[in-house]
Amino acid sequence: MKTIDVCLSPDLIHLFNVKNKVIVVVDILRATSCMTTGMAYGIKSIKPFSSLEECQQMKSKGYYIAGERNGEKVDDFDLGNSPFDYMNPNLKGKNVAVTTTNGTVAIEKSQEADEIVIGSFLNISAVAQYLCEQEKDVLIFCAGWKGKVNMEDSLFAGALVERLQNDFANECDAPLIVQAAYQEMSHNLLALVQSSSHAKRLQKLNIYEDIEYCLKLDEYDVVPVIRNGEIVLLKEPTIS
Amino acid sequence: MKTIDVCLSPDLIHLFNVKNKVIVVVDILRATSCMTTGMAYGIKSIKPFSSLEECQQMKSKGYYIAGERNGEKVDDFDLGNSPFDYMNPNLKGKNVAVTTTNGTVAIEKSQEADEIVIGSFLNISAVAQYLCEQEKDVLIFCAGWKGKVNMEDSLFAGALVERLQNDFANECDAPLIVQAAYQEMSHNLLALVQSSSHAKRLQKLNIYEDIEYCLKLDEYDVVPVIRNGEIVLLKEPTIS
Numbered sequence: 001m002k003t004i005d006v007c008l009s010p011d012l013i014h015l016f017n018v019k020n021k022v023i024v025v026v027d028i029l030r031a032t033s034c035m036t037t038g039m040a041y042g043i044k045s046i047k048p049f050s051s052l053e054e055c056q057q058m059k060s061k062g063y064y065i066a067g068e069r070n071g072e073k074v075d076d077f078d079l080g081n082s083p084f085d086y087m088n089p090n091l092k093g094k095n096v097a098v099t100t101t102n103g104t105v106a107i108e109k110s111q112e113a114d115e116i117v118i119g120s121f122l123n124i125s126a127v128a129q130y131l132c133e134q135e136k137d138v139l140i141f142c143a144g145w146k147g148k149v150n151m152e153d154s155l156f157a158g159a160l161v162e163r164l165q166n167d168f169a170n171e172c173d174a175p176l177i178v179q180a181a182y183q184e185m186s187h188n189l190l191a192l193v194q195s196s197s198h199a200k201r202l203q204k205l206n207i208y209e210d211i212e213y214c215l216k217l218d219e220y221d222v223v224p225v226i227r228n229g230e231i232v233l234l235k236e237p238t239i240s
Numbered sequence: 241m242k243t244i245d246v247c248l249s250p251d252l253i254h255l256f257n258v259k260n261k262v263i264v265v266v267d268i269l270r271a272t273s274c275m276t277t278g279m280a281y282g283i284k285s286i287k288p289f290s291s292l293e294e295c296q297q298m299k300s301k302g303y304y305i306a307g308e309r310n311g312e313k314v315d316d317f318d319l320g321n322s323p324f325d326y327m328n329p330n331l332k333g334k335n336v337a338v339t340t341t342n343g344t345v346a347i348e349k350s351q352e353a354d355e356i357v358i359g360s361f362l363n364i365s366a367v368a369q370y371l372c373e374q375e376k377d378v379l380i381f382c383a384g385w386k387g388k389v390n391m392e393d394s395l396f397a398g399a400l401v402e403r404l405q406n407d408f409a410n411e412c413d414a415p416l417i418v419q420a421a422y423q424e425m426s427h428n429l430l431a432l433v434q435s436s437s438h439a440k441r442l443q444k445l446n447i448y449e450d451i452e453y454c455l456k457l458d459e460y461d462v463v464p465v466i467r468n469g470e471i472v473l474l475k476e477p478t479i480s
Contacts, residue, residue, distance in 0.1 A: 008248065008389060009252060011251060011252055011254075011255065012249060012251055012252065012387065012388070012389075014251075014387075015251065015386070015387045015388050145413075146255070147252065147255045148252070148255050148412055148413070148414070149248060149252075149412075149413060149414045149417065150412075150413045151413040151416060151417060154413070154417050155417075170437070171437070172388055172389075172390075172437045173385075173388070173389060173390045173391040173394070173436050173437050174388070174389045176391060176432070176435075176436065177389065177391060177394050177395075177417075177418070177421045178417070178421075180420070180421040180424035180425050181417045181418075181420040181421040181424065183424050184420035184421065184423050184424040185420050192416070195416075196413050196416065197410070197411070197412045197413050
């Protein structure tokens, strides 16, 4: 039977064997929710950068540039880090370069995987279905917050483990822990994530609508994957 | 209000400020359960070593020596790593030197804390009461398994957070996650821990009784703490 495991923080990724696996990168607030939304709305590709300067330089190559640092939009960038920014019709068919605090780090640390998938609540069932169709073990990789475990990414991991439990065996204890936490908390997800430490940090930035949106299930039937360092769609979206 | 946080793995401890805090070290299967039991049964002190050789050398200084590597007793040592070994009446008033795979590492990484407390299900209420009486922030430090998050330590953390929630504010998201997991799993703790990866590793060593014992709540009203590198009791036990 295929196995599933959960890495709760980028600072734990050295403990996992990523080779021959499909890695699902998760940064619910808000990198992977933005990526899912943008790809569903017709962006051609999204190229992640951990360095702000490298991202900025992509402007001269015709890319739209998107970025945040510590939850705030970078000055002079085309897009901020709200998923609503990614619904702009002008972005359709365009290439975007993005830099984020935690999400990009997780993507960079996943490079040796067989496949990297962008996961969010917005496309959780599409991702789950894709994983079930592959003959590979899965690692859900939570971006966390500056190395610390966070609620929204952990609960997404729990929700995805729950959807995969008939097709995958747990490789270690983390999947069981996050699945239990999700089962306990799923009835009240919005209130709980808003009371979480990360959301509190973000609340001063008026992102109530972003949080509410990022917790919506299955808005989009898209599976963004990384090809040659860029996020592209596995197949065309059925929505947008 | 005092704060509480949970470090789910020794590989994450660098993210936490341990100074001025009380750290509760947890290694349910089986280091801190053994320490709690031994101290309740009248051992004078337990000195932890990460090096097997250093531990062995304490024999010549009159210490009983106890040790495990990868869940198995070390040859020629006086005690193994079963809590039942620590109930031996010959140990009363004696000093013990111990080396374990994960628990000792966690204790070593806690040295800068104001106070280090040994926590287990066996003394959870005594530990909770002690923490409530201190005017200090608390960090629950799970020993895990070779750096990975494990079920039994995480669930202990959740159970302790639950007991402290009226007196402490959560410093980050990890306390909320483990508390939710504990609430979901507490009705069925033994079966769940036995199905966990760590227990499966240990099952081949016939430790069913150990696991059952290590999950018992409040067998002992003792608070083992570390003084000058040795585990001693804060006060005399009321049992044994």
